[in-house]
Amino acid sequence: MPGDFLNPEERIDLSPEIGDETKTTTCYMCACRCGIKVHLRDGQIRYIEGNKDHPVNKGVLCGKGSAGIMQHYSPARLTKPLKRKGPRGSGEFEEIEWDEALKIVSARLAKIRAEDPRKLAFFTGRDQSQALTGWWASQFGTPNHAAHGGFCSVNMAAAGLYTIGGSFWEFGEPDWERTEYFMMFGVAEDHDSNPIKMGLSTLKERGAKFVSINPVKTGYSAIADEWIGIKPGTDGAFVMALIHELLHADKIDLDYLVRYTNAPWLVIRDPGAADDGLFARGADGEPLCWDNNTGQVADARLAGVAPKVIGEVTLDDGRTAVPAFQLMADRYMDTNYGPEVAALRSGVPAHHIRRIAAELAEAAFDKEIVLDVEWTDWAGRTQDKMIGRPVAMHAMRGISAHSNGFHTCRAIHVLQMLLGTIDVPGGFRFKPPFPRPCPPPQKPAGKPGQVQPDTPLPGPPLGFPTGPEDLLVDADGTAQRIDKAYSWEAPVSAHGLMHMVITNAWKGDPYPIDTLFMFMANMSWNSSMNTSGVIDMLTDRDAETDDYKIPFIVYSDAYWSETVPYADIVLPDTTYLERWDCISLLDRPICSADGPADAIRQPVVQPDRDVRAFQSVMLDLGARLGLPGMTNEDGTPKFPGGYPDYLVNHERAPGIGPLAGWRGEKGDSDGTGAVNPDQLNRYIENGCFWSHEFRENQRYYKHANRDYLEYAAAAGWIGSSDQIVMQLYSEPLQKFRLAAQGHGDIRPPEQHRVRVGGYFDPLPTWYRPLESQDGIEDEYPFYALTQRPMAMYHSWGSQNAWLRQIHTSNRLYMNRNKAELEGLQDDDWVWVISYHSRIKVQIRLMEGTQQDTVWTWNAIGKRSGAWNLDPDAPEAKKGFLLNHVISELLPPKENGYRYSNSDPVTGQAAWYDLRVRIEKAEPGDAADETTFPQFEAQPRRGGHSLRDNILRYGGLFKPKRSKNDGDCQ
């Protein structure tokens, strides 16, 4: 005893077993899809760690992923299907059985399908099963389907797919191992969450230079070697000035342009003609170039031609044409695109622009990389080396979420092409299944004749129009989709416009719908603009009939979110640790530039509530509705085993299914092959993912690399192994412009002409973000932005006991100097006023914010009572959403028409165009230190309420120590 008294020795178990069972699966605390190992003890989750073998995260895990336990045991989990009892929004529900819920829904949908399938609007937020949901929609026959892309990053996807055949988003990555100069535009956290962090650390380790272009210096920008605090919405001007400098100094890779892009393609110069600005084409539609070898026009795609890039030529029909390169050079060499003008627009001093151009040129050309890897080009010619230009770029929503984002993103791609840095060593690399033809050949289905009762659509609802003939409009030019995607208001809206669905459905514009069916999107809150307005629309009733303007709402969520109370039927989903899932090559894959990969989720724990995986529910509904793909001839369900059954047995085309690994009856075929009944087990044995590594000679120049292209064609990623030619000059855009100029049969209605004609420029252009036009900036001098906090995923992190402590509430950040000049101090309460609305918030001053910019963390503000939190939770009382001051509609035009607040080319929601004015809140207003607006508290509802107010998770696993063992539960 004296020993213990004087020197109380502790017994430490240095080698505890982590758990009694370990299961691998895929994280879903965000869209990055890292591989995880879940350690279980006595059926409880002891620890989640990164899977070292996994191609995405190689063992690391982010803060969200590490908090998976708390998500899984969240008290906001839904427990049973719900049927609305009180008025919409009241949150009063009655619990019903699954069978009843599915009967109600399928009866309603069957009726719609028999009458007019368009009356179903089926929109699915950040869905990782779009291959299923998109297919389901087309089987149902409604064109009204999209996922979150339209409010997320369609500008990046579309600009990339129309220009280089792949895109930044998550379809490509910098060559972290080789790049010498990395430019990152407008990224706070991104879908490639862990890979970017790992990559940046590699860059720093290697001593490569990392430049971040971002109005805010946090997160990644905090560790950048150089921070360029640009004015929001002006990156296009900045990038074009870099192009200007490079062209003037002839620091461009002309060989690359000639080989891999349409720079030498001849563009018809015949002002006023219906084909002015289109490519001169030969008899078989092949694009032409001027071949210096022969002194005449030739198929521009031929190997061995020696094309002219400058100079007017005369075509066989006597008209003139110039190479696209010349048009491009002509535009950007103009002083209007020079550093001085760009400096005025972007706030980046001209000498910095010049210097960065010089640095880019130095990195690309003086630090050229040569890999001694022999490869074969598309034309079958052996090349003895791979030339690398070690400049890499990545861009995301800071570019995307502006109404000029499509062109800005295209400008960045043009810059990359000029430097010859796309899919070369040290550059930006495609992840398979990209590159695909620019744009991919798939067209949206849903033209007037294509929507028929009880009939599937002839194709998928989303695709890539290449001209007016592909739009979904009727003879008057009226939109065919409820979100007006593929209409003259947003012709290239490749991901739909989910942010417009509620507004349009409420207005009945272009037509009223019956059922709004949503999955996994908090549309009454943080994924809508004008949140308060949306709430009103969801609850608004027709004055005559007293019916809701949006008659019926079905929603699948897993948690008690802000949107659940607005549903008439709630289909409660499982958590990500309870279900089968698939991260498919047919969808948004997890490949790396070195090879394809896909993955699954397997249930690691069984649900303890009456919930069902949404995907299985969709297959069940499909079978109840008798949708052809989901029903056997005899009317029985095709996939009685639900989603896992579908994952294994569904084939999109013969030999091609959701999962590419271990196909073939014996599981010995990768990529394509017959159905393998044992496929899921093989995935589980391999850590729940499949990956394939390309051979060395397939890893770069994928757009023109025969060994790669043949592999890709065989895998079904692309239709043929033809070279993919990047599109410096975009002909589809010119086609829309020509229609606006009055050419062709399908023309925009009068009111849209100027707009379409103006914004559809075949070469990247810069214009002020729509909300900044018309001199609004005098009244609203600040740009207002949001950023993703690294430790929170949109709105769904707040129910997480651990993550919410990090971001319990949010502030509005302002530049210290600027704020002090305006008489504002740290912690002051202010009004943030846009032309649309106003909010009251508390500020925090910082150095690293562009002086005309204010910003906040995204989606921290919560509705009181949502997520089963205390109604007085700081998320509700001190937190706020910027969404309240963002309008989904632009101010009215002269004729009163209000366009959606989106990019006029793609329909991308222009979140970051927002302009505001800041006014100090009067002491009276500030006295009550809560944010404005406040909403009536939603009743709390959820699976598990805590018995006491202390969470002692893990107490169960406490090691047995000395005599007085912990008495914790």
Next chain:
Amino acid sequence: MHPAYSVIFFTTASGAGYGLIFLMALFGALDGVPADPWFGAVGLGLGALLITSGLLSSTAHLGHPERAWRAYSQWKSSWLSREGVLATATYVPLVLTAWGWVIAKSLDGKFAFIAAVLAMMCLLTVHSTGMIYATLRTISAWHNKLTVPGYLCFALLSGAAWFHALAQVFGYQTPEVALVVIIALFLSFYIKRKYWRSIDTQPGPATPESATGLGDLGKVRLLDPPTMTENFVQREMGFSIARKHTHKLRRICFFTYFLIPIVLTGLTSSAQPWLAIPGTLIAAISVSVGVVVERWLFFAEAKHVSMLYYGAETS
């Protein structure tokens, strides 16, 4: 630092107790007061009550009071442990002295010696209480050469004020007793004034720049704390009071522990008992209130260096 009431009560009550016992023992041993068993019983009893309740209250803020016995073990290194050991050990001469005074009715010879030991132990105990604070390099207001003298002075002052009042009650008042009070008052006044001056001007031990090692980059400011709501460290160490309030409280403190008592002592000490007894009693109460305010300020004004990680500009 968060002014925890249990700790304030503990240090002030036990300080007063040790001060009172110290003076009882000293005056007893030096025949400064007669060995009146009633006087001894009340004086030593009150002292014992004060230290015991103080010690008990100090266990109130422990997470595991039932393990408090373990605190005796680390006397080799820990002042808190030393204080515990000394405080407990002091009960031995205290009981013996009380035996001598109340039962044996004598404070001569070996009892005088024991009383002297008791006085010594009281000093040492209060000294080690002071040392708990004075050795904390993390809190510059405490890591101060005036902390221990402050503890000693205020223990002496509150002990003396009560001793004086008791002496008046029992009619054993002498000029020496009053003199001790006056000396203690001036000493405390002097030490506290110096202390306040010193903490008002003394820079903290570290800066945001040295706390983060980022000084080479320029001025360092906190942008975001790790969590949006306060954690244990912020609640415990992050207490701060406005300058305005400090000044007000310091003034109240000065009035109660010094000005009122010195006026009352001067005016009533040698007056008739009907005046002297309430006068000195009120003086003692006033001193006690003053000491509590002083102790509250001692905590509330102390800045912990760890707050540099939470946006404090100085420590």
Next chain:
Amino acid sequence: MTLLPPRVQPGNAQLGLVIDLDTCVGCHACAVNCKEWNTGGHSAPLPDHDPYGADPNGVWFNRIHTFEAGEGTASRTVHFPRSCLHCEDAACVSVCPTGASYKREEDGIVLVNEDACIGCKLCSWACPYGAREYDTDAGVMKKCTLCIDRIYNENLAEEDRVPACVSTCPASARHFGDLNDPDSEVSQLVSERGGKELMPELGYKPVNRYLPPRAAKKEQGPSGVGASLPPLADLAPDGDSRFLRWVDRVLSR
């Protein structure tokens, strides 16, 4: 043992962390993973008070602060993870009256023996780095254990025997090793990158070190500040002569 171990001997390990402020992006992964590991580990649980309420606060052994250093556009945002630094002269240990706080002689790890802790909190007052975390629920002090139940764990693969925060950090900003061994990877990092000791003036001799942000490769063009590309033969910047250089280029597909 409340007495600190005798001066560190060359052979004695001083295990600790080296945190690279140059690559830390402030993602909180290390903090959350630390919580996740430790809430079921040696110090289980790490409770959370009012977890879904108005004033949530829990026990975390590792916390990420964000600072700005310098002013204006030249300022640098620095994410700053902070946990116990396992000080050599750990006053948190010597003030402890019970011996619950101790520093291990063999590897320098500072731990709390929960069974002996009376919850007096004095150690937290003695810690300059705010690294001690009181568990109000259990009435005992807790703190970073340097993942003592991982780093020697024979049930883990050799390469996994590092603290949870180290293995999870996506930016590789955290390094673990013996800082008393001048040849260890961590000691090398510290000497190459000028690893900093926090608050050296307090004399706690923290074992953990922080690698300061590298000098930014800021305006480092081919010819330094103010560099630009020399325009070629641009007599008429906007005229057609701009194109002349490309007219006769021999190119081939």
